[in-house]
Amino acid sequence: MKKLVLIGNGMAGVRTIEEILKKDTESWEITIFGSEPYPNYNRILLSSVLQGDSSVDDIVLNDFDWYKKHDIILHAGDEVQRVDTEKQVVYSSKGVEASYDKLIFATGSDPFMLPVDGADKEGVIAFRDIKDCEEMISTSKKYKKAVVIGGGLLGLEAARGLLNLNMEVDVVHIHNYLMERQLDEPAAGMLQEELEKQGMNFLMEKETLKIRGKKRASGLLFKDGSSVEADLVVMAVGIKPNVSLARETGLEVERAIVVDDYMQTSAPNVYAVGECVQHREMVYGLVAPLYEQGKVLAEHITGEKEPKGYEGTLLYTQLKVSGVDVFSAGEFTDKADTKAIRVHDEFEGLYKKVVVRNNKVIGSVLFGDTSDSPRLLDMMKSGQDISEMNKVAILPSEERGENLESPVIAMADTETICGCNGVCKGDITAAIKDQELSSVQEVTQNTNAGRSCGGCKPLVSDLLEHTLGEAFSEADQKQPVCACTTHTHEEVQAEIKEKKLTLVREVMNVMGWENEEGCPSCRPAINYYIGLFWPEEAEDDANSRFINERVHANIQNDGTFSVVPRMYGGVTNPEELRKIADTADKYNVKMVKVTGGQRLDLLGVNKEDLPKIWEDLDMPSGHAYGKAVRTVKTCVGQDFCRFGTQDSIQMGIDIEKKFQGLQTPHKVKMAVSACPRNCAESGIKDIGVVGLQGAWEMYVGGNGGVDLRGGDLLCTVHTDEELMEMIGAYMQYYRETARYLERTSHWLERVGLDHVKSILVDDVEQRRELNSRVETALSTFNEPWQQIIESGKIKQDYFEVKATS
Amino acid sequence: MQETVYKVFAGPVEDFPIKISKEVVTGNLKLAVFRLSEDEFYTIKNECPHKKGPLVEGMISGRHVFCPLHNWKIDVTDGQVQAPDEGCVQTYRTEVIGKNVFVTI
Numbered sequence: 001m002k003k004l005v006l007i008g009n010g011m012a013g014v015r016t017i018e019e020i021l022k023k024d025t026e027s028w029e030i031t032i033f034g035s036e037p038y039p040n041y042n043r044i045l046l047s048s049v050l051q052g053d054s055s056v057d058d059i060v061l062n063d064f065d066w067y068k069k070h071d072i073i074l075h076a077g078d079e080v081q082r083v084d085t086e087k088q089v090v091y092s093s094k095g096v097e098a099s100y101d102k103l104i105f106a107t108g109s110d111p112f113m114l115p116v117d118g119a120d121k122e123g124v125i126a127f128r129d130i131k132d133c134e135e136m137i138s139t140s141k142k143y144k145k146a147v148v149i150g151g152g153l154l155g156l157e158a159a160r161g162l163l164n165l166n167m168e169v170d171v172v173h174i175h176n177y178l179m180e181r182q183l184d185e186p187a188a189g190m191l192q193e194e195l196e197k198q199g200m201n202f203l204m205e206k207e208t209l210k211i212r213g214k215k216r217a218s219g220l221l222f223k224d225g226s227s228v229e230a231d232l233v234v235m236a237v238g239i240k241p242n243v244s245l246a247r248e249t250g251l252e253v254e255r256a257i258v259v260d261d262y263m264q265t266s267a268p269n270v271y272a273v274g275e276c277v278q279h280r281e282m283v284y285g286l287v288a289p290l291y292e293q294g295k296v297l298a299e300h301i302t303g304e305k306e307p308k309g310y311e312g313t314l315l316y317t318q319l320k321v322s323g324v325d326v327f328s329a330g331e332f333t334d335k336a337d338t339k340a341i342r343v344h345d346e347f348e349g350l351y352k353k354v355v356v357r358n359n360k361v362i363g364s365v366l367f368g369d370t371s372d373s374p375r376l377l378d379m380m381k382s383g384q385d386i387s388e389m390n391k392v393a394i395l396p397s398e399e400r401g402e403n404l405e406s407p408v409i410a411m412a413d414t415e416t417i418c419g420c421n422g423v424c425k426g427d428i429t430a431a432i433k434d435q436e437l438s439s440v441q442e443v444t445q446n447t448n449a450g451r452s453c454g455g456c457k458p459l460v461s462d463l464l465e466h467t468l469g470e471a472f473s474e475a476d477q478k479q480p481v482c483a484c485t486t487h488t489h490e491e492v493q494a495e496i497k498e499k500k501l502t503l504v505r506e507v508m509n510v511m512g513w514e515n516e517e518g519c520p521s522c523r524p525a526i527n528y529y530i531g532l533f534w535p536e537e538a539e540d541d542a543n544s545r546f547i548n549e550r551v552h553a554n555i556q557n558d559g560t561f562s563v564v565p566r567m568y569g570g571v572t573n574p575e576e577l578r579k580i581a582d583t584a585d586k587y588n589v590k591m592v593k594v595t596g597g598q599r600l601d602l603l604g605v606n607k608e609d610l611p612k613i614w615e616d617l618d619m620p621s622g623h624a625y626g627k628a629v630r631t632v633k634t635c636v637g638q639d640f641c642r643f644g645t646q647d648s649i650q651m652g653i654d655i656e657k658k659f660q661g662l663q664t665p666h667k668v669k670m671a672v673s674a675c676p677r678n679c680a681e682s683g684i685k686d687i688g689v690v691g692l693q694g695a696w697e698m699y700v701g702g703n704g705g706v707d708l709r710g711g712d713l714l715c716t717v718h719t720d721e722e723l724m725e726m727i728g729a730y731m732q733y734y735r736e737t738a739r740y741l742e743r744t745s746h747w748l749e750r751v752g753l754d755h756v757k758s759i760l761v762d763d764v765e766q767r768r769e770l771n772s773r774v775e776t777a778l779s780t781f782n783e784p785w786q787q788i789i790e791s792g793k794i795k796q797d798y799f800e801v802k803a804t805s
Numbered sequence: 806m807q808e809t810v811y812k813v814f815a816g817p818v819e820d821f822p823i824k825i826s827k828e829v830v831t832g833n834l835k836l837a838v839f840r841l842s843e844d845e846f847y848t849i850k851n852e853c854p855h856k857k858g859p860l861v862e863g864m865i866s867g868r869h870v871f872c873p874l875h876n877w878k879i880d881v882t883d884g885q886v887q888a889p890d891e892g893c894v895q896t897y898r899t900e901v902i903g904k905n906v907f908v909t910i
């Protein structure tokens with residue numbers, strides 16, 4: 001097998017490998033070195049990580065399993081330090097030596113750091129990789145004031161992200177208007193106005209002289225003598241090709257590594273792709289040209305046919321800041337020999353400019369509505385003669401106006417939809433038909449469209465809808481349960497219900513889980529849904545439960561556990577307290593604490609002692625660990641309190657006894673207060689009951705946790721029986737329609753209070769049926785602690801620790 | 806200093822349910838022994854490289870275990886922490902001899 005070595009585990013290099021694998025998987029032994037300790041990720045989407053729309057996991061393009069699957073040896077976090085082009089060997093910083101038959105440099109760029117005084121201080125960073133992103137996120141938790149130097153694409157994306165992280169953001173720009181390399185002055189003016197509305201502050205025509213501060217940056221000093229404070233300085237002034245290794249290796253380097261049309265460098269068997277490359281005098285900083293280079297290089301290396309060679313790429317850009325649509329391509333400034341079509345609507349915030357020379361479109365800037373961009377690009381590429389065309393034919397969006405038909409419909413099959421990956425409309429429609437694709441995600445997996453900046457996803461979605469017609473359903477576009485599958489929670493629920501599936505593994509099999517083993521996100525969800533639909537047949541899968549629910553106690557930071565016994569309604573007595581005290585002594589618990597849920601907590605118990613403690617306590621589990629009914633807090637009520645109107649304690653005890661242990665999508669907490677003073681805090685509970693003279697009010701969807709939400713009044717009832725029936729129906733409706741891990745507060749927001757009222761309050765029949773189903777579920781309840789005490793097998797499997805001699 | 810290698814008896818095979826992990830303590834050393842299938846045993850140190858979470862309590866998925874404290878994903882066959890987190894856990898050779906499981910420490 002021939003050996004291929006790639007230096008740089010980034011976007012261009014790994015794309016080249018993907019193209020090679022597509023052609024022949026047999027004949028190469030591939031080794032990749034990457035300085036970053038991650039698998040190949042989508043650098044472009046760092047902005048969306050910073051803006052809070054994606055996590056680092058979401059932007060991974062090829063995970064570690066992909067490398068394994070293709071037998072690629074990946075040295076992540078290991079930099080190549082030396083290349084010997086005579087012996088054809090590369091040497092890494094961790095001492096790895098790899099010989100090659102073909103070598104590819106794809107070392108990308110480094111951010112350009114302004115060489116000003118103080119640029120080396122703490123708190124001065126660039127915006128290039130995951131590390132930078134993480135630093136911005138962690139800084140935002142401690143500091144308030146950020147300054148971004150650079151009002152270009154990267155700077156504005158960084159600034160938007162920092163705003164989302166709740167920092168105050170100043171953008172410093174040396175020019176008199178923003179994005180001067182992509183926009184003309186009117187468009188830039190509109191952009192600035194829009195971004196100011198979003199909360200950015202601009203310091204224009206400022207040249208940074210110095211970064212102030214002791215160890216950490218504290219501010220900037222400008223050439224005009226003015227200054228500004230800063231806890232964080234992000235430099236986004238540009239990039240410089242990373243060519244130091246190439247230079248030391250003796251490759252021909254000018255601004256970047258010089259390559260020919262087949263991406264060959266000056267050394268035999270050594271190639272280069274990506275931002276580190278200079279091709280026909282051009283150095284690119286966007287992925288579309290890099291991907292084209294990768295494709296040519298793959299064709300050349302695998303020698304399948306003599307490729308056409310790379311001839312350069314027409315560039316265009318789009319800004320990825322939410323709420324702002326900007327597009328720019330080609331020559332967009334007015335010259336003596338150019339004419340332009342202009343649409344400038346200051347009321348609607350629209351600006352469209354198409355620059356024409358010799359009857360051909362040579363450039364364009366669009367602001368506010370970029371839907372004509374694929375079409376304009378296509379005209380620029382094909383050099384179409386427009387002398388016979390009217391304005392509407394060039395800018396169809398002008399006519400579409402209100403009736404908003406998607407621009408994809410009018411596009412020709414050869415027009416490009418995904419510019420980053422060079423995918424045209426025809427490719428996508430063919431894939432949708434031939435491969436029977438039904439979601440944007442599937443289209444991306446099959447065609448690469450949307451796999452980079454993601455800007456074309458709305459177009460892809462429109463095209464799907466248009467191609468599939470009736471068969472297209474919004475539901476297909478919804479979020480999958482997790483990365484193991486493309487199915488949504490609703491689809492999983494339906495399948496379990498219809499096919500009567502009762503084993504977690506079976507569900508994953510039948511539904512074709514891509515990761516057959518599942519993960520801690522999907523397996524517990526499936527396990528819950530099975531128990532929900534088939535309460536009598538289901539066999540609980542302990543291995544699909546989080547540790548707390550497997551051993552019926554809360555794990556603590558040091559690996560010990562806590563024990564919260566049930567105290568119905570928060571009421572205890574001297575005998576119970578004595579037992580608790582004795583047990584606490586006997587097992588030497590670290591602390592006994594009164595919880596926020598009106599229970600007592602024994603903290604710091606070893607796992608193997610749990611069943612013994614439960615036996616000594618002889619009290620039921622408080623379920624303080626479960627996705628289940630937790631506590632029902634009560635106030636002292638009418639028997640003691642001078643304002644009490646109802647027996648809140650007894651009501652709380654009755655509710656808790658009835659619903660204890662019921663498995664729910666997320667935990668359910670309740671409270672019963674005996675008057676509107678609400679001492680049991682019924683207003684912030686999943687179900688909160690408030691007693692009035694002769695009536696109970698039932699509040700729902702309250703939450704006192706992360707997302708504080710006051711409950712909404714569902715109904716007022718007059719008897720204890722009615723209240724119990726309403727609670728039963730509410731719990732069951734939540735159980736049946738919420739997604740796993742969706743707390744009642746979020747669920748209620750999603751389905752709407754009025755909808756829930758229409759089912760529970762207005763429809764007596766439904767209420768009755770829901771109650772009968774909840775009764776079935778309740779009838780299967782087994783007190784878990786008792787069950788474990790009695791089962792030697794569970795004790796041995798889950799609680800035993802083996803000691804050896 | 807010379808390193809000494811011990812083979813410790815962890816217990817009979819039937820004491821290790823499939824796809825469940827068991828803690829085995831030997832001296833001061835706490836180990837997590839995983840039985841992934843009939844005859845596939847792996848042992849790693851029962852201590853997450855993040856904040857020392859007890860890996861024996863984690864949920865198992867294929868050859869990975871998810872730490873119960875903050876959900877780090879660790880390959881039990883080679884001890885590697887999976888991206889985006891970094892690190893590795895000490896692994897120990899584990900073999901079945903006859904009907905018994907032995908770990909080399």
Ligand code: SRM
Binds near residue numbers: 554562622630
């Ligand atoms: C023990 C207790 C704190 C205390 O000492 O008072 C507690 C302890 C924990 N809470 Fe809590 N919560 C406790 C009352 C509360 C309350 C107050 C209440 O119940 O009235 C709240 C806010 C009310 C609410 O939930 O609406 C509360 C909101 C949370 C949340 C946020 C839930 C949310 O929807 O935003 C979590 C995280 C979660 O569940 O995902 C949480 C999670 C946890 C966990 C289980 C964290 C974990 O996953 O390991 C804690 C276990 C610690 C341990 O080491 O044992 N705890 N927690 C309280 C037990 C009550 C009980 O007797 O059962």
Ligand SMILES: Cc1cc2nc3c(=O)[nH]c(=O)nc-3n(C[C@H](O)[C@H](O)[C@H](O)COP(=O)(O)OP(=O)(O)OC[C@H]3O[C@@H](n4cnc5c(N)ncnc54)[C@H](O)[C@@H]3O)c2cc1C
Binds near residue numbers: 034081109318320
């Ligand atoms: C925040 C941000 C937003 C962007 N938005 C867009 C956009 O919307 N559209 C667009 O088209 N482009 C965008 N870009 C640019 C795009 O990400 C780059 O053009 C692309 O990533 C370049 O690919 P590359 O493979 O050449 O370099 P990289 O992706 O940088 O990969 C190079 C890799 O090589 C590694 N490396 C370097 N030297 C060595 C060595 N000696 N040994 C081992 N490894 C080494 C580096 O660590 C790096 O991981 C954006 C960039 C950023 C930072």
Ligand code: SF4
């Ligand atoms: S508030 Fe709850 S989850 Fe947070 S530290 Fe306290 S007990 Fe733990």
Ligand code: FES
Binds near residue numbers: 854856858873876
């Ligand atoms: S201790 Fe294991 S993930 Fe934090």
